[in-house]
Amino acid sequence: MNRKSLLNKFLANECSAEEAKLVFKWLNDDPTLLDDFISEDDWVSYINQENKSKRGGDSLLRIITVFILFGFLFILTNLLSTSTDEPLQTASFIHEIYYNPSAQPKEIVAADHSILTLEPGALIQLGIKPDLDFGRVKLFSGRVSFKVAKDPSKPFIVESGTLMTNCAGNRIHRGL
Numbered sequence: 001m002n003r004k005s006l007l008n009k010f011l012a013n014e015c016s017a018e019e020a021k022l023v024f025k026w027l028n029d030d031p032t033l034l035d036d037f038i039s040e041d042d043w044v045s046y047i048n049q050e051n052k053s054k055r056g057g058d059s060l061l062r063i064i065t066v067f068i069l070f071g072f073l074f075i076l077t078n079l080l081s082t083s084t085d086e087p088l089q090t091a092s093f094i095h096e097i098y099y100n101p102s103a104q105p106k107e108i109v110a111a112d113h114s115i116l117t118l119e120p121g122a123l124i125q126l127g128i129k130p131d132l133d134f135g136r137v138k139l140f141s142g143r144v145s146f147k148v149a150k151d152p153s154k155p156f157i158v159e160s161g162t163l164m165t166n167c168a169g170n171r172i173h174r175g176l
Contacts, residue, residue, distance in 0.1 A: 007033070099123045100142070110135055114156060119143040 003026065009015045010023040026033055100106040100118035108116040111128045112135055118124065122142025128135045137146065139160040148156045158165045 003033075011038075094128050096126045096128075097124070098126060112156075115147040117145040117147075119145075 006015065006019060006023060007026075010020060015023065094111075098106075098108055098116075098118060100120055100122045103120050105120070106118045106122075108118065108126070110116065110126060114135065116124070116126070116137065119142055122144050123140040124144055125138040125140065126135070127138070136157045137144070137159065139158070146156070146158060156166075
């Protein structure tokens with residue numbers, strides 16, 4: 001097989017590995033060998049084709065960058081809107097959980113000046129509205145004594161299991 005037919009076969013990507021090695025050896029020995037087979041117009045079109053394929057990757061990179069940027073902005077706006085909404089939601093009702101792990105009774109003074117005495121092992125959830133319209137205590141376990149501030153306009157609700165009591169100035173003992 002002559003050089004010209006082997007080079008044409010190589011350029012068409014139809015040669016074997018041994019033939020490709022032989023063509024590479026020829027090209028290393030004489031780099032101008034391809035100039036006889038490939039015209040300048042073919043080289044220019046090949047270079048333009050390579051540049052277009054590289055530009056396609058660049059445009060893909062730009063598209064991905066735009067999506068990442070929009071995703072980041074979306075997450076950022078959601079975080080900012082959530083952080084500004086949370087104080088409004090939590091300001092309507094404040095929940096605090098108290099637990100007495102000690103062997104001695106523990107006394108808690110609520111925002112409305114009511115006094116809650118947690119016996120050992122007692123677990124409660126105290127809910128108070130900031131404007132002090134009412135307070136709510138949910139007893140989960142143990143025994144609790146309540147000394148409710150005397151103000152009938154601001155009731156104090158106590159939940160213990162299925163029992164719910166509304167108080168407006170009493171001393172109550174509840175336990176589970």
